[in-house]
Amino acid sequence: MIVFPNCKINLGLHITAKRTDGFHDLETVFYPLPVTDALEVITPGTLQFASSGIPVPGDTADNLCLRAFHLLQLDYPQVQPVNIHLHKHIPIGAGLGGGSSDAAFMLQLLNNKFQLGLTSGQLIDYAAQLGSDCPFFILNQPCYATGRGEIMEPLSLDLSGYSFLLVHPGIHVNTGWAFRQITPQAPVRALKEVIQLPVTEWKQAISNDFEAPVFAAHPELAAIKATMYSEGAVYATMSGSGSAVVGLFPKSKIADIRWDASYLVFKVN
Structure with missing residues (x-):
């Protein structure tokens, strides 16, 4: 089986x-x-x-x-x-x-x-x-x-109109360390409400608390996210405590980006 x-x-x-x-x-x-x-x-x-x-x-x-x-x-x-x-x-x-x-x-x-x-x-x-x-x-x-x-x-969340680009540069982020960098606080607005906004508004409205400390420790992750935006991503984020970065692109329009040969790259159309 x-x-x-x-x-x-x-x-x-x-x-x-x-x-x-x-x-x-x-x-x-x-x-x-x-x-x-x-x-x-x-x-x-x-x-x-x-x-x-x-x-x-x-x-x-x-x-x-x-x-x-x-x-x-x-x-x-x-x-x-x-x-x-x-x-x-x-x-x-x-x-x-x-x-x-x-x-x-x-x-x-x-x-x-x-x-x-x-x-x-x-x-x-x-x-x-x-x-x-x-x-x-x-x-x-x-x-x-x-x-x-x-x-x-x-949730009723349909992202079938988008393609996904996942990039993992081989960096290991210790989850315990990542949690210790965070000062917990309640969000101003629940994410289950914010996620209902148009995807084109997510860049300004949706965030990952782990990005600030993890990006400070590993600037190459911030660079991956910035590259995705510069190459047409509608929304990009680090997943979880890292270190994969995911970008949402218009359907079947993922840019042909030349990543470092050591990176693992996945495309989901």
């Missing part, structure tokens, strides 16, 4: 409060895009994990796909050991939610493979135990998100 976990982008991101549990409250709009990994599972009788494509850092035992497996198996012993192969295509540490998507798709894949009968609500509860962005990929539709990102309200 094979699935294709997709990425997300953040359209606006505000850190609104520091919580007593050490996390932060935020508001953002998640929007899914069809840049995908590939996740395959077969049932050989022993639990195995392998990956290809973009190297996955860290201890394999901590991989979110394995953590998703163990989480479900605790409550559902009928979940048998599986052979997992993950082909990474979504850049890691880019603010695109690739690892979170892999985990959420793993939960759904196991739910289907072993016929557990879990509802979307139950899957969201499991996903929230794996990471703040994971629940979004259970719904996988445009959402206004609050709390840690797990409280979601589906």
